[in-house]
Amino acid sequence: MTYWEDRAWPPTAEALMRSRFEAFRTGDTAWLLASWHPSTRPSSLHLHDNPVWRGLQIVNTVAGGPTDQTGIVEFRATYLRPAGGVGVQHERSRFVREDGRWYYLESN
Template sequence: MSRRSSRSQALPAPAASCPCGLPSPYRDCCGRLHRGEGAAPTAELLMRSRFSAFSVGDEGYLLRTWHPATRPPRVDLDRATRWVRLEVLETTGGSTFHTEGTVRFRAHYVDRGSAGHMEEHSRFVRHEGDWVYVGAL
């Protein structure tokens, strides 16, 4: 999800639904992970929280949850792109009992007034006890 620019988008209202697609408000769902009040217990929940980080413009969270071996020096978020909806298409492994997992997803966006989507099959591993994003398969 590499649309680029450095300006963050506004955070959702506290009671607004989480951008990740789960029914909880952002503040209680991905917002608490973004604030460092916990870690995603599964690869899928990490992927959802990373989508939400793209949606709200949280570059720091994206970098913190990227494996150090594949992490870029920075993430430039494109302010003209709004990440609006996530579909999780398939998961393998990635539970609280696994050390590796994959998540295949479709992320929907609006870029300069035009709707689009991108698909990725992502690999996640545990690093120092927490799930981290490694990269696309």
């Protein structure tokens, strides 16, 4: 059973970001694609070179609440480097809400 079939869709952009981090962590490409906005979603997603994700820190959010239409979530995600040590990915991700559901749009 997939994430969206047995749970409520995340109510905020931050909650969706957290669920997407967990999906990257566990290799759940179905959820990553389902929660990606159709206008920017790739046709497929391969995580064969996905790093081992360790932790997620939300740095800032702009809007993205249950009644907003757009939101931004700035985060830092830590991962294990193949050669040893810890790496950090720092992004600001944009989200949009359509038909009551939040979708990931893009990052910069």
